[in-house]
Amino acid sequence: MSDVAILGAGMHPWGKWGRNFVEYGVHAAREALHDAGVHWNDVQFVAGGETVRNGYPGYVAGSTFAQAMGWNGARLASCYAACASGAAAIDAARARILAGLCDVALVVGADTTPKGFLAPSGGERQMDPDWLRFRLLGATNPTYFGLYARRRMALHGSTEADFAAVKVKNAKHGLNNPNARYRKEVSIEDVLKSPMVADPLRLLQICTTSDGGAALVLTSMEYARKNGAKDPVKVTAVSTVTPRFPKTVVDLPDFATDSAAAVAPPELGFRDSIATAAYEEAGIGPEDLDLAEVYDLSTAIELDWYENIGLCKEGEAEKLLHDGDTTIGGKIPVNPSGGLACFGEAVPAQAIAQVCELSWQLRGTATGRQVDGARVGLTINQGLFGHGSSVICVR
Amino acid sequence: MSATKIPAVEGWFTLDDEPRLIGSRCATCGTYFFPKELSFCRNPSCDGTELTETPLSRTGKVWSYTVNHYAPPPPYVAADPFVPFGVAAVELSEERMMILGQTTGHVAVGDDVELIVDTLYTDDKGEHVVWKWARA
Numbered sequence: 068m069s070d071v072a073i074l075g076a077g078m079h080p081w082g083k084w085g086r087n088f089v090e091y092g093v094h095a096a097r098e099a100l101h102d103a104g105v106h107w108n109d110v111q112f113v114a115g116g117e118t119v120r121n122g123y124p125g126y127v128a129g130s131t132f133a134q135a136m137g138w139n140g141a142r143l144a145s146c147y148a149a150c151a152s153g154a155a156a157i158d159a160a161r162a163r164i165l166a167g168l169c170d171v172a173l174v175v176g177a178d179t180t181p182k183g184f185l186a187p188s189g190g191e192r193q194m195d196p197d198w199l200r201f202r203l204l205g206a207t208n209p210t211y212f213g214l215y216a217r218r219r220m221a222l223h224g225s226t227e228a229d230f231a232a233v234k235v236k237n238a239k240h241g242l243n244n245p246n247a248r249y250r251k252e253v254s255i256e257d258v259l260k261s262p263m264v265a266d267p268l269r270l271l272q273i274c275t276t277s278d279g280g281a282a283l284v285l286t287s288m289e290y291a292r293k294n295g296a297k298d299p300v301k302v303t304a305v306s307t308v309t310p311r312f313p314k315t316v317v318d319l320p321d322f323a324t325d326s327a328a329a330v331a332p333p334e335l336g337f338r339d340s341i342a343t344a345a346y347e348e349a350g351i352g353p354e355d356l357d358l359a360e361v362y363d364l365s366t367a368i369e370l371d372w373y374e375n376i377g378l379c380k381e382g383e384a385e386k387l388l389h390d391g392d393t394t395i396g397g398k399i400p401v402n403p404s405g406g407l408a409c410f411g412e413a414v415p416a417q418a419i420a421q422v423c424e425l426s427w428q429l430r431g432t433a434t435g436r437q438v439d440g441a442r443v444g445l446t447i448n449q450g451l452f453g454h455g456s457s458v459i460c461v462r
Numbered sequence: 463m464s465a466t467k468i469p470a471v472e473g474w475f476t477l478d479d480e481p482r483l484i485g486s487r488c489a490t491c492g493t494y495f496f497p498k499e500l501s502f503c504r505n506p507s508c509d510g511t512e513l514t515e516t517p518l519s520r521t522g523k524v525w526s527y528t529v530n531h532y533a534p535p536p537p538y539v540a541a542d543p544f545v546p547f548g549v550a551a552v553e554l555s556e557e558r559m560m561i562l563g564q565t566t567g568h569v570a571v572g573d574d575v576e577l578i579v580d581t582l583y584t585d586d587k588g589e590h591v592v593w594k595w596a597r598a
């Protein structure tokens with residue numbers, strides 16, 4: 068048995084609130100505990116997703132949240148894995164529960180973000196590749212998204228309008244999501260008229276950065292049963308795999324790929340391998356999914372994910388999208404929450420928020436965006452510096 | 463009048479007429495690295511520790527490209543007023559790897575490009591230069 072129960076999920080709405088990240092985290096944690104019917108004093112382990120933009124309290128996020136909730140003696144972890152930090156925190160909590168070291172764990176991530184592009188740490192940092200890519204290349208995160216999008220256009224004939232249709236779909240999905248930051252319909256024309264950021268991607272095709280907080284109460288299956296949860300949503304796989312050498316696609320913040328001169332590239336690329344590991348652990352395949360929450364850092368990347376998680380063959384994502392298969396009501400709705408398109412990215416909270424959405428969808432309580440009869444869902448995401456992040460939940 | 467050319471980073475590229483990126487290669491397994499790796503080989507099946515500097519191919523093929531239309535934040539030193547600039551990922555066939563660089567002029571996927579050294583920014587110390595890709 069490798070399942071743990073999700074007894075509670077909670078969020079602080081995404082936005083640009085400009086307040087202390089701790090406030091969002093505690094708000095989300097209290098919501099999750101309330102949802103679970105678990106008292107804070109019964110939490111034995113707290114896993115925090117770290118934020119690197121809020122000084123020391125952000126680096127020790129697990130402890131920061133525990134102190135703000137009121138010291139209760141719980142043990143701690145603070146996890147940093149860039150965009151995958153939330154999945155790393157879930158992974159730590161799940162492992163501790165499955166090892167029998169605790170029954171009740173709280174996972175929390177929250178962030179307060181500055182305006183504009185995410186920038187590296189300050190100072191002269193000639194040995195830090197993240198600093199150097201800004202200095203030498205002017206390569207922002209959207210620069211990499213632009214490279215992937217252009218590649219997709221060259222390989223599969225995708226158009227700007229194809230990418231824009233992803234935004235239109237996600238904007239519609241998020242309309243009634245109370246935690247989403249942007250709740251407004253967007254047309255293809257709106258997208259194509261928005262300013263160009265990193266060719267071929269325009270402003271409305273790239274996710275913004277947001278403030279927000281998300282939390283989950285994870286427990287052992289036995290604890291869940293004893294506390295009256297007969298049929299809880301279960302986490303059945305957490306894939307946090309790293310790439311295999313040689314990695315032949317250039318990822319943030321790399322200057323170059325690995326060389327494949329001496330060793331042939333692995334059969335599966337990194338993103339494919341993240342999903343494959345999750346499916347193997349859960350003992351299911353893409354055909355079993357009822358929904359997916361994928362990390363749409365850009366509209367074009369959402370299409371890449373369709374293929375990486377096996378919803379369709381390479382080059383067929385546009386067809387899947389235009390056929391309405393990935394819209395709520397279609398065969399396999401993707402990002403019913405509205406995705407990053409409606410949320411913006413609150414880095415350490417985002418992977419946790421994806422799992423919050425799965426748990427509400429699988430319980431049938433995702434009002435205004437419910438995927439009918441959803442029983443199996445997958446989240447996927449990739450953090451800078453080689454962090455895989457995929458969670459499969461079932462009910 | 464020619465200003466002093468100052469490499470924006472030390473030891474990553476040469477400054478001659480036919481500039482080259484300076485990578486490294488593992489003597490045990492033959493894997494290339496850029497930026498150069500001189501201590502340990504990163505091939506997980508190789509325990510090589512003898513890595514030597516090696517100039518990389520000057521030419522390659524564009525895997526993909528983009529154009530930045532907004533000024534990146536510091537530490538990038540953006541021109542004022544800002545001028546959009548391209549970035550390309552270029553495949554080197556001999557080294558079987560892809561290397562990013564800014565571009566001069568328009569490039570498209572599949573184009574043959576060559577390495578040049580060009581201005582990154584200029585200040586009172588002189589002209590700070592970096593490698594870029596240009597259509598061959």
Ligand SMILES: [Zn+2]
Pocket residue numbers: 488489490491492493503504505508509510
């Ligand atoms: Zn080697």
